[in-house]
Amino acid sequence: MNCRIEIDTAPAYELYPSLLAYLGKDKSFDRGPSWVREVRKGLDEDLSGELKQLGKQVVLGDSKRKLSDNPLFQLIWLLPPLIRDCPEDRSISGFLRWLEGMDSGELYERAANRLPEGISLPAGIGAVRDRAVSLLRRWDRQYLSRLDPAVWETLRRDAELKRGRIDSLKPEELIEEATNGLWISPVEENITVLLVPQVHCVPANLYERYRDLLFIQYPCELPSGEGNPPLSLLRMARSLADKNRLRILRYLSGGPRSFMEIVRHTGLAKSTVHHHMVSLRSAGLVRLMLEKEKNEGRYALRKNLPDRLYGLLAEYLNGKNDP
Secondary structure (H helix, E strand, O other): OOEEEEEOOOHHHHHHHHHHHHHHOOOOOOOOHHHHHHHHHOOOHHHHHHHHHHHOOOOOOOOOOOOOOOHHHHHHHOHHHHHHHOOOOOOHHHHHHHHHHOOHHHHHHHHHOOOOOOOOOOOOHHHHHHHHHHHHHHHHHHOHHHOOHHHHHHHHHHHHHHHOOOOOOOHHHHHHHHHOOEEEEOOOOOEEEEEEEEOOOOOOOEEEEEOOEEEEEEEOOOOOOOOOOOHHHHHHHHHHOOHHHHHHHHHHOOOOEEHHHHHHHHOOOHHHHHHHHHHHHHOOOEEEEEEOOOOOOEEEEOOOHHHHHHHHHHHHHOOOOOO
């Protein structure tokens, strides 16, 4: 299988998930509406207003969502491959200096080479870039630069650990491990899968396709603090505390099932089943299988599920509360 796996991390990568978490107000994120309100308190009125207008164009949580019509967000959507290809300092300020200093022709060429079929670049890309850099620089100054430095060390350490697994796991196994249950089979040939840890959209994965680059920002959980149970254990316990979700897990023990098969088996409304599957996926209890030969994903139990649950609980009870 001619598939290349890359593990990367740099502070600039956190620009994208931090903005998505703030703009989306997704209740499934650990950083939910209360976090958005708290962050907003630290923003000046100009930046808060610009982000509000930008957020009107962004629809999150739908795997079939189309790219926003907002030119500013279109360029922000292209940040990950630009960060990967940045030959200079990839701190947030360093990356933005590099992006700002690029002439419009080079920027157009770099961006055009990453756009999927059917998506065009915004007109006047140089002017759009200048607006984006201004907004991102203020976002960094008023929010990201105030994060605990331990966040960046946690991301670096997690990427280093994942990088050490490249030679011992198959590509789909490494992706499944990093993403806590996303199984892509078979991984396409002649494609680079870029895995990057992120802390703002936990427990979700950000999954974007840029031509021959499949970019996945996977959730990296921060330490929960002395004596506190890790959020991964809490998500698992909360997800299991529901009879319908337990029924779904029992049904999945018989093999992979499609969403509609689960709906028919449970007799529940599609919206209710969707809610349950989001909970089970976020808790890392089920695997979402994206198979090239099938039109829809299928769900399956993750391997060694009882052992994983017991292991998390045992580690916490024994005084270990790192993720």
